[in-house]
Amino acid sequence: xxxxxxxxxxxxxxxxxxxxxxxxxxxxxxxxxxxxxxxxxxxxxxxxxxxxxxxxxxxxxxxxxxxxxxxxxxxxxxxxxxxxxxxxxxxxxxxxxxxxxxxxxxxxxxxxxxxxxxxxxxxxxxxxxxxxxxxxxxxxxxxxxxxxxxxxxxxxxxxxxxxxxxxxxxxxxxxxxxxx
Numbered sequence: 001x002x003x004x005x006x007x008x009x010x011x012x013x014x015x016x017x018x019x020x021x022x023x024x025x026x027x028x029x030x031x032x033x034x035x036x037x038x039x040x041x042x043x044x045x046x047x048x049x050x051x052x053x054x055x056x057x058x059x060x061x062x063x064x065x066x067x068x069x070x071x072x073x074x075x076x077x078x079x080x081x082x083x084x085x086x087x088x089x090x091x092x093x094x095x096x097x098x099x100x101x102x103x104x105x106x107x108x109x110x111x112x113x114x115x116x117x118x119x120x121x122x123x124x125x126x127x128x129x130x131x132x133x134x135x136x137x138x139x140x141x142x143x144x145x146x147x148x149x150x151x152x153x154x155x156x157x158x159x160x161x162x163x164x165x166x167x168x169x170x171x172x173x174x175x176x177x178x179x180x
Contacts, residue, residue, distance in 0.1 A: 047074075080111050
């Protein structure tokens with residue numbers, strides 16, 4: 001569901017610190033104003049576990065995008081930058097894809113990208129990016145933790161996601177964090 005350009009119902013956060021990347025997502029799935037699942041997996045490992053991907057938005061739409069993204073990764077032999085650009089182009093121009101409502105965060109050991117159906121491929125300046133209804137809260141918390149602590153990327157993601165879950169009613173404390 002979109003609300004003011006944001007997707008309700010999830011929080012995905014990616015933090016790059018030093019030579020580590022961590023991506024986390026909450027487990028809550030909502031339908032309307034009801035919680036229907038507490039422990040959904042919204043982060044996936046792709047391309048022989050070399051790439052992390054997380055989604056916000058409609059689950060069916062996100063699964064379709066994951067499938068298309070995996071095809072692009074195979075087509076471009078794991079070149080993340082090329083795969084996201086081609087996915088964004090298809091997403092924007094393909095008749096069926098352009099109606100999908102989701103956002104993707106994808107990252108490998110060197111690059112992190114936010115990909116949208118508007119054709120956006122955005123790489124964060126500071127290695128920290130978040131999507132979903134709790135995204136602004138997680139992003140603010142992660143930036144503060146990165147600036148004022150020596151916590152590792154995985155710890156920053158976990159703490160920031162927990163804080164987002166305390167503020168955003170569409171985000172819970174069932175946090176899954178994956179690391180590269």
